[in-house]
Amino acid sequence: MIAIVSACLLGINCRYDGGNVADKELIEVVKAGKVVPIPICPEQLSGLPTPRKTCEIVGGDGFDVLNGKARVLTKDGEDLTEKFVRGAKEVVKIARLVKADVAIMRNFSPSCGCGLIYDGSFSGKRKEGFGVTSALLMQNGFKVVSVEKYLRNSV
Ligand code: SF4
Numbered sequence: 090m091i092a093i094v095s096a097c098l099l100g101i102n103c104r105y106d107g108g109n110v111a112d113k114e115l116i117e118v119v120k121a122g123k124v125v126p127i128p129i130c131p132e133q134l135s136g137l138p139t140p141r142k143t144c145e146i147v148g149g150d151g152f153d154v155l156n157g158k159a160r161v162l163t164k165d166g167e168d169l170t171e172k173f174v175r176g177a178k179e180v181v182k183i184a185r186l187v188k189a190d191v192a193i194m195r196n197f198s199p200s201c202g203c204g205l206i207y208d209g210s211f212s213g214k215r216k217e218g219f220g221v222t223s224a225l226l227m228q229n230g231f232k233v234v235s236v237e238k239y240l241r242n243s244v
Contacts, residue, residue: 096109112236152218173221192226203234
């Protein structure tokens with residue numbers, strides 16, 4: 090099975106803080122050959138640097154961003170919406186190229202969130218919703234799951 094995978098889950102240091110959130114269980118699944126991973130980081134693919142400012146979706150979720158109803162902002166109000174959409178489009182290009190069967194995504198991210206994202210208040214509160222890349226993958230017919238759902242059947 091070919092899977093687009095949020096690169097930070099595989100130990101790639103692509104997070105906003107320059108770190109990762111390696112998921113040992115997912116890495117074991119990859120090592121066992123059950124998944125052929127295509128690691129992607131939409132925020133790096135957008136041209137944003139690492140480390141970079143933390144962002145949240147304000148006014149909705151990734152679907153709303155794609156509909157022009159919500160924006161992706163830094164805490165100090167810089168509007169990075171166009172970059173996030175650009176990164177999402179690059180990931181869809183890759184998913185098409187490799188004919189991905191599924192995308193396994195990191196929750197909470199304004200790009201990769203897959204069921205849960207931060208609520209746009211920069212206070213650490215979460216809400217239901219999808220990041221911009223997950224939303225665009227779904228709009229293009231790809232199956233998208235959070236790593237928790239994929240491995241542990243939880244949100
Ligand atoms: S954009 Fe996605 S892949 Fe990149 S660091 Fe954030 S959650 Fe990980």
